Amino acid sequence: MSTLRVFRLCLFVTFVGGSVVAVGQPQNDLPDGIAADITRKRCLTCHEADLIVQQQLSRPAWEREIDKMMRWGAVVTAEERAPLVDYFSAHFAPTPVTAHVARQSTAAEATYKRACLTCHESDLIEQQHLSRAGWVREVDKMIRWGASVPDTEKEALVDWLTSRYGEL
Ligand code: HEC
Ligand code: HEC
Structure with a gap:
């Protein structure tokens, strides 16, 4: 494996704070999971696991990647593709995002x-169960009634409320 790749992985591990990727995990070790064996059998015949584990792809991007590898010669059965x-997608997702x-949510x-929660429970x-527009109106109303929400925090608060108490 190249020094550059090791360096990149280290950067990645530092960036996500080691919460998702175990620090010190050998680069070619795949995380446990029912598909780890399928990966070893189907994907590691042409290249090492580092090419895979350093990716941070969304689910659709992983689907495209697997299809591309199949066009390039990887043999993956229909039952193996979904797992x-x-x-x-679970292990090599866009973690920094x-x-x-x-962080925003916190x-x-x-x-x-x-x-x-200063005036009521x-x-x-x-x-x-309000739409986003409904939450904007509600928060504005509460601000008029005395809630102290700085402009810089308002958008994030509205998003947070909408994601939890949005329309059913
Ligand atoms: C028939 C050979 C072969 C098999 C089998 C194979 N790959 Fe690849 N893969 C390649 C080649 C060739 C590259 C480009 C190598 C490079 O850039 O060094 C590559 C590159 C990649 C990359 C880097 C991004 C890219 O698209 O260049 C990922 C991710 C990847 N493969 C995932 C997989 C996965 C997942 C599997 C199993 C489903 C798999 N590969 C199976 C040949 C294969
Ligand atoms: C200065 C006091 C105060 C603060 C701070 C406050 N509220 Fe209120 N809120 C009220 C009062 C008064 C009512 C009406 C209470 C009742 O009906 O019992 C109310 C009612 C509500 C209701 C029920 C619907 C309505 O409009 O009557 C919601 C939802 C609500 N508040 C959301 C919020 C949110 C979100 C915040 C933070 C941005 C907040 N409140 C902060 C005073 C406050």
């Missing part, structure tokens, strides 16, 4: 706890 897609969303939750809020 492979599940396995790759997810981490980013998670920040929005902090705003919520600080600004929304959460049940008043949690029993609502």
Whole structure:
């Protein structure tokens, strides 16, 4: 394996903080999963696992990647394809983006706890099922009534409320 690849993997591990990828995991080790054996049998005949594990692809992109490898000669049966897609999408997904969303969500939750639960309990809020526009109106109304939500936090709070208490 090339030094560059090892270097890239190290960067990746540092970036996601080791929460998803075990630090120190040998590069050619595949994470456990029912499709690990299929991968060894079907994918590692032409190249090593590093080409796979360093990817960060969405589910549709993994489907395209597998189809491309099949056009290039990989033999994957119809029963093997679905577990492979599940396995790759679960382990080699675009983690930094997810981490980013998670951070935003934590920040929005902090705003919520600080600004929304001072006058009433959460049940008043949690029993609502509003569209995004409905949440914008509701938050604006609460701001007029005294809730302290800085402009910089409003969008994220509305997104957070909509994702949890959106329309059914
Ligand atoms: C018949 C040979 C062969 C098989 C089998 C094979 N691949 Fe590949 N794969 C290649 C070649 C050739 C490349 C390009 C190699 C390079 O860039 O060094 C590649 C590259 C890749 C890459 C890097 C991105 C890209 O598209 O260049 C990924 C990811 C990948 N393969 C995934 C898989 C998966 C998943 C499987 C099993 C379903 C698989 N491969 C099976 C030949 C194969
Ligand atoms: C300054 C006090 C105050 C703060 C802070 C506050 N609310 Fe309210 N909220 C109220 C009052 C008063 C009511 C009406 C209470 C009732 O009907 O019992 C209310 C009612 C609600 C309702 C029920 C529907 C409605 O419009 O009556 C929702 C949903 C709601 N608030 C959401 C929020 C959210 C989200 C936040 C944070 C952005 C928030 N509130 C912060 C005072 C506040």
